[in-house]
Amino acid sequence: MAAIEMQPPRLSIGPLAWFRKNLFSTWYNAGLTFATLWVLYSVLKPALFWALTEAKWGVIGANLTLFMVGQYPRGELWRIWLVIYLLAGLIGLSWGVWKNAARGFAVIALSAGGAFALIGLILRWEVWANWLIAEAVLLALFLPGRSLRHAALAATAGWILFFPALFLLVAGHHSLPVLPPVEMSAWSGLLLTLMLTIVGNFGSLPLGILLALGRRSKLPIVRYFCIGYIELIRGVPLVTILYMADILLPLFLPLEVVRPDRVLRAMVGFILFEAAYQAENVRGGLQSIQRGQYEAAQALGLNGALTTALIILPQALRAVIPALFNSFISLFKDTTLVAIIGLFDLLRISRSVIAQPEWLGTHREVFLFAFLIYWGFNLAFSYGNRRVEQALGVGKR
Amino acid sequence: MQIKAFWRDVRFLQMLAQAGFVVLLALAAAYLYVNVSANLQRQGLTVGYGFMKNPASFDIGESFIPYKASDTYRHALLVGLVNTLVVSVTGILLTTVVGVLAGVARLSSNWLINKLAAAYVGLIRNTPLIIQLMFWYFGVIIRLPSVKQAIALPGPAYLTNRGVYVPWAEATPAFPAWQVYILMAVISVLITWFGLRSAYRRTSLPLSPWWNLSYLFIPFLILWLGAALQPEPPLRAFVPELAGLNFKGGLRMTPEFAALLFGLVLYTGAFIAEIVRAGILAVSRGQVEAARSLGFRNSQTLRLIVFPQALRVIIPPLTSQYLNLAKNSSLAIAIGYPDLFSIAGTVFNQTGAAIEIIMVLMLSYLSMSLLTSLIMNIYNSRMRLVER
Numbered sequence: 001m002a003a004i005e006m007q008p009p010r011l012s013i014g015p016l017a018w019f020r021k022n023l024f025s026t027w028y029n030a031g032l033t034f035a036t037l038w039v040l041y042s043v044l045k046p047a048l049f050w051a052l053t054e055a056k057w058g059v060i061g062a063n064l065t066l067f068m069v070g071q072y073p074r075g076e077l078w079r080i081w082l083v084i085y086l087l088a089g090l091i092g093l094s095w096g097v098w099k100n101a102a103r104g105f106a107v108i109a110l111s112a113g114g115a116f117a118l119i120g121l122i123l124r125w126e127v128w129a130n131w132l133i134a135e136a137v138l139l140a141l142f143l144p145g146r147s148l149r150h151a152a153l154a155a156t157a158g159w160i161l162f163f164p165a166l167f168l169l170v171a172g173h174h175s176l177p178v179l180p181p182v183e184m185s186a187w188s189g190l191l192l193t194l195m196l197t198i199v200g201n202f203g204s205l206p207l208g209i210l211l212a213l214g215r216r217s218k219l220p221i222v223r224y225f226c227i228g229y230i231e232l233i234r235g236v237p238l239v240t241i242l243y244m245a246d247i248l249l250p251l252f253l254p255l256e257v258v259r260p261d262r263v264l265r266a267m268v269g270f271i272l273f274e275a276a277y278q279a280e281n282v283r284g285g286l287q288s289i290q291r292g293q294y295e296a297a298q299a300l301g302l303n304g305a306l307t308t309a310l311i312i313l314p315q316a317l318r319a320v321i322p323a324l325f326n327s328f329i330s331l332f333k334d335t336t337l338v339a340i341i342g343l344f345d346l347l348r349i350s351r352s353v354i355a356q357p358e359w360l361g362t363h364r365e366v367f368l369f370a371f372l373i374y375w376g377f378n379l380a381f382s383y384g385n386r387r388v389e390q391a392l393g394v395g396k397r
Numbered sequence: 398m399q400i401k402a403f404w405r406d407v408r409f410l411q412m413l414a415q416a417g418f419v420v421l422l423a424l425a426a427a428y429l430y431v432n433v434s435a436n437l438q439r440q441g442l443t444v445g446y447g448f449m450k451n452p453a454s455f456d457i458g459e460s461f462i463p464y465k466a467s468d469t470y471r472h473a474l475l476v477g478l479v480n481t482l483v484v485s486v487t488g489i490l491l492t493t494v495v496g497v498l499a500g501v502a503r504l505s506s507n508w509l510i511n512k513l514a515a516a517y518v519g520l521i522r523n524t525p526l527i528i529q530l531m532f533w534y535f536g537v538i539i540r541l542p543s544v545k546q547a548i549a550l551p552g553p554a555y556l557t558n559r560g561v562y563v564p565w566a567e568a569t570p571a572f573p574a575w576q577v578y579i580l581m582a583v584i585s586v587l588i589t590w591f592g593l594r595s596a597y598r599r600t601s602l603p604l605s606p607w608w609n610l611s612y613l614f615i616p617f618l619i620l621w622l623g624a625a626l627q628p629e630p631p632l633r634a635f636v637p638e639l640a641g642l643n644f645k646g647g648l649r650m651t652p653e654f655a656a657l658l659f660g661l662v663l664y665t666g667a668f669i670a671e672i673v674r675a676g677i678l679a680v681s682r683g684q685v686e687a688a689r690s691l692g693f694r695n696s697q698t699l700r701l702i703v704f705p706q707a708l709r710v711i712i713p714p715l716t717s718q719y720l721n722l723a724k725n726s727s728l729a730i731a732i733g734y735p736d737l738f739s740i741a742g743t744v745f746n747q748t749g750a751a752i753e754i755i756m757v758l759m760l761s762y763l764s765m766s767l768l769t770s771l772i773m774n775i776y777n778s779r780m781r782l783v784e785r
């Protein structure tokens with residue numbers, strides 16, 4: 001039987017084939033491609049021209065410290081650097097301990113630190129020197145994390161202790177001569193933005209869990225109270241809540257109490273606001289727990305509180321980790337609203353930089369810089385979210 | 398059978414727990430009330446809405462209802478509410494278009510358009526709205542060329558630092574007479590709908606689709622008769638044109654309104670794009686394949702099979718994006734658009750009536766949210782999957 005001669009399949013590799021397939025597959029796709037290219041050209045050309053010739057990028061370098069820490073006392077800046085070293089050390093240790101799960105974080109931290117050190121080269125020596133130290137700390141703690149026996153325990157304890165340490169270092173305390181207290185009103189710039197995000201997120205979690213449990217409670221009064229609170233808060237804009245916290249909180253406190261600092265009031269506002277959203281996240285997790293889990297706990301003789309604490313919540317919280325990360329990202333963005341009630345976060349600092357006489361009219365440069373900072377942080381957060389999800393096997397186990 | 402002691406009865410315990418909760422709440426409320434009244438007494442303030450009748454005596458940059466500085470605070474707040482509503486409703490309409498387009502573009506087989514949409518969604522979603530608003534306002538719209546060198550877009554629309562001018566329709570003197578005809582046409586559509594529905598109910602057989610033409614035909618007949626009686630058209634094109642130092646005609650959007658609308662639409666559109674994409678992807682491939690094997694054309698598959706099913710997934714999250722847009726319009730204060738929040742802030746600064754103003758704010762935003770949820774829930778229940 002004669003073999004049938006068949007043409008080999010047409011080669012569909014190479015740049016031309018790629019262009020054909022992805023850009024010019026049909027006549028309207030080709031038209032769309034050309035139209036898009038034309039729009040891109042007419043927008044990007046003036047934008048690039050501006051960025052490379054007219055833009056005064058000097059405003060960023062000249063005010064970098066202001067952007068980062070605002071009014072934080074310049075003599076106490078070493079505390080912030082110490083926080084960064086601590087964080088770098090913890091990331092290094094975790095990299096050694098949990099290898100794959102933490103490697104992504106470590107790579108991000110290393111490359112970000114390297115980039116900052118490079119930028120520091122054209123600014124001031126303390127910037128690049130400090131970032132290099134942070135990188136060194138990160139790498140130095142990798143090996144003990146790998147080899148030491150109790151490294152996992154140390155890393156876990158380190159992460160738990162990191163947040164109190166962060167507050168102690170940033171805020172100081174009057175009983176410690178090395179760490180004189182720094183007024184909350186001096187926290188500003190990116191530092192304030194990050195502190196508000198951390199406090200708002202972790203501070204609201206307990207209240208959010210309580211509200212979520214309350215919303216699923218069998219007791220009607222408790223349930224309706226929780227539903228009312230959650231829907232009320234979710235129905236009004238955050239800026240109204242912040243405004244309320246700023247104006248009404250001092251009114252709600254007894255006469256003899258000193259007026260709380262504005263930063264503290266904003267934190268209370270964020271906690272009250274975010275708790276309603278966290279409650280809805282946690283409720284989603286609670287709803288994903290099967291009946292069998294409750295029944296098994298009952299069969300083992302656990303009472304209601306123990307079932308919730310030991311069986312239901314751990315599983316529910318693991319299921320909502322992606323949602324919690326999303327809340328983290330959106331709260332990080334929402335902290336910009338404190339600029340409206342007059343706190344000097346990154347955004348407000350940006351506006352005050354623009355108001356400096358020598359940098360008048362640098363709105364575009366400064367806002368683009370702030371834009372990039374928020375974007376970079378959020379990219380890192382969402383990357384972290386994906387890695388943690390993978391490591392915990394959310395949705396797979 | 399032994400009777401349980403009442404303190405072991407679950408019903409009694411539940412009641413006890415609730416009573417305890419109520420007492421706790423009441424105690425907390427009483428504590429706050431005592432503190433508030435002590436604080437107010439010390440500051441010499443009283444709570445009440447009497448101040449609402451006093452003249453506001455501040456000017457408002459733009460308003461869609463008549464306002465002058467001698468009007469009352471209540472009227473000033475109303476102006477703010479209308480401003481918020483106008484920007485929210487316009488924004489919701491436009492952002493739906495932007496979001497659906499971007500969501501479909503995210504699924505395009507065209508690499509360039511796909512990646513461009515992905516970049517748009519990624520950049521906009523991950524940065525704060527308020528920075529975007531400030532960038533558009535201070536960085537772009539305020540820096541647009543003056544009226545003389547206005548950027549002309551097809552339409553004609555003009556971008557200037559005094560605002561954005563777009564074509565609009567203007568009522569002619571014949572408009573009042575036309576209102577009657579238009580009203581009659583609308584009523585005729587409703588009558589047709591009821592008539593066709595009751596005919597369908599009576600016979601319980603599907604009517605011929607040609608009957609649907611009566612929706613078009615009857616109103617057209619009425620309007621044609623109207624045109625015979627009233628030859629002048631009800632509206633005429635109202636196109637902006639340069640006259641001296643400014644544009645005449647057309648609709649002028651102030652720089653603040655334009656920046657706020659643009660920022661809100663772009664921001665919410667990025668979120669809606671992801672919702673639309675997820676909704677379309679949620680329709681299983683089998684549905685498309687089944688439609689093909691039944692002989693549906695491509696466009697029919699999209700219109701009759703994919704979109705109706707995707708809508709079910711899309712509507713609930715879309716509702717919350719609409720609510721977000723309305724709530725986010727309160728950021729207008731950052732760029733000086735006089736919305737409800739910004740006017741409420743001014744009123745508070747003048748009167749010091751903190752509690753009253755916050756109540757007004759919360760009630761307004763809450764009722765807006767509830768109303769939007771209500772409308773979307775009705776729509777959702779009409780679109781919902783009806784199971785046997």
